[in-house]
Amino acid sequence: MRSFARRLRYCTALLTGILLFPALVTAAPASHNGGGIVWLRSDTDAFAQARVQHRFVLLYLEAVWCHWCHVMDEKTYGDAGVRAEIVAHYVPLRIDQDLRPDLSERYKDYGWPATVVFAADGSEIVKRLGFIEPPRFLKLLKAIEADPSPESAESADNTEAAPRASALDAATRAELGKRHHDTYDSDLGGLAIGQKFLDRDSVEYAIAQALNGDEGEAAMARKTLDAARALFDPAWGGVYQYSTYSDWQHPHFEKLATIQAQYLRIYALASAAFDRNEDKQAVGKIRRYVDTFLKSPEGVFYVSQDADLKPGEHSTAYFALNDKQRRAQGVPHVDQHVYSLQNGQIIEALATWSEVGGDADALVQSRRAADWIIANRALPGGGFRHDAKDAAGPYLGDTLAMGRAFLALYRASADRTWLTRAAATADFIAANFNRTQGGYISAKSSGPIAAKPHMDENISLARFANLLARYTGKTEHRAIAESAMRYLADPHVAFAEITEPGILLADDELHSDPLHLTVMGAKSDPAAAPLFATVQHLPQWYKRVEWWDKAEGKLPNPDVSYPSPKRAAAFVCTENRCSLPIYESAKIAEFLKSSMAKK
Secondary structure, X not given: XXXXXXXXXXXXXXXXXXXXXXXXXXXXXXXXXXXXXXXXXXXXXXXXHHHHHOOEEEEEEEOOOOHHXXXXXXXXXXXXXXXXXXXXXXXXXXXXXXXXXXXXXHOHXXXXXXXXEEOOOOOEEEEEEOOOOHHHHHHHHXXXXXXXXXXXXXXXXXXXXXXXXXXXXXXXXXXXXXXXXXXXXXXXOOEOOOOEOOOHHHHHHHHHHHHOOXXXXXXXXXHHHHHHXXXXXXXXXXXXXXXXXXXXXXXXXXXXXXXXXXXXXXXXXXXXXXXOHHHHHHHHHHHHHHHHHHEOOOOOEOOEEOOOXXXXXXXXXXXXXXXXXHHHHOOOOEEOXXXXXXXXXXXXXXXXXXXXXXXXXXXXXXXXXXXXXXXXXXXXXXXXXXXXXXXXXXXXXXXXXXXXXXHHHHHXXXXXXXXXXXXXXHHHHHHHOEOOOOOEEOEOOOOOOOOOEOHHHHHHHHHHHHHHHHXXXXXXXXXXXXXXXXXXXXXXXXXXXXXXXXXXXXXXXXXXXXXXXXXXXXXXXXXXXXXXXXXXXXXXXXXXXXXXXXXXXXXXXXXXXXXXXXXXXXXXXXXXXXXXXXXXXXXXXXXXXXXXXXX
């Protein structure tokens, strides 16, 4: 009799569930169906159903314009295992946060998408921010089912994030990382080799890792940055080429424009990353030298200054003098050729400093130099000559340097003209320097000496073309980066130098999304300008910074359908979540800080 009564109660409850919630059986999927899952849109209905059917409520709090919500739909809710687990144990509830300000405010720190799992009584079990990979999400769902107490479910979600895709095999990647650490001079900073100099890619890789929370890499970067200041000319500023005898105290005194550009850019990035006044001062010392000795009356930049006052005579005593004493003896020769390569490098460095340091004069200088190079060195189709007239070529380095300069100018100014020019340089490179087996050759030449690909150029190109593709949305630009990376991934190439963490930088960037920062508002709106300045000053190089003034039409790559705020606002998308509209500059840093804390 008792068994019959239990069966009767069960059948009554089941019938009630079917009558109350026919939507589970008959409703059509919502417009955003998240991998075929039939989502309820009413929290009242969802919790009523959960109580009757003894299920958990899975709240998917989305923003319809959110990039990572689309990724969550496609990859996670589109996964067959995840979908089956939800159907078996959960009531799926999907709510657009824009329609529910109460929920938007409650879970705003979790960004979008936000995932919250409730018991049927409305108590929270877990909260998760951003995109979650299918294996980790499936494990979380099963952990909740096994033990729905909040503490147990939280601790059970300890699955490591899925390994990032890579063009490098595991052994090559591990060896490159090992070499990066093994070649570091822990006593003096820099590389543990006979010539001391600031290795651009080693320090930039360390800065990038430091921004991801690696304190060991941060210490390596700071030590090298501090040690390399011994190569700064105390009287004129600028940087000597290198020091011999495995220390920083025996410099060779030549000053190359390429070296000035590389150091200027690295110290600019370091200043933003570490917020140290000494790094900012280093930028100023390099700029002072470049302005005094390498800048032409037209605003473009010369190539180099000799190490010797008199050819063949060592100048150690000369460079120990102060400015007045040196000038009384004369000034070492400056090579006044104007090459696209060196100018592109300095323009990029100045524009980078303008972006992260807020230096308006640096932007003016970089624009002036870029305009001159365009007027005097441009080739049809987006490329650049090296000199006024080239005996051979064109050369990859010149067009690549100018392409990187144009992209830096776009980030610093939000002037779309520069992005258009950057895209044209990439198209020229693809048409003139590509190899079918991967990688890009250094010159287009029909001479007897065949041009070969250079590692440094292919690293620089892979990083440039990949970031450019994020701005333009063009698969052709992405293909350039992938071709360069195929060449770099060959162990014979990757291990050709004692260390080359630039390959790791290129690979990491190619297989991850940049920090995406968009300001919406008219460029004449005084409320929009400080928001744009704030996103510019964020320290990452690998970021996509845009200012969307609707008077200029759609963004070049309109891959996010933003809402239309009634006033100037910023939107921030990290690697796995997007913010609400942010109206105050200080809130941008708060959102990013909370993103790091909740990783």
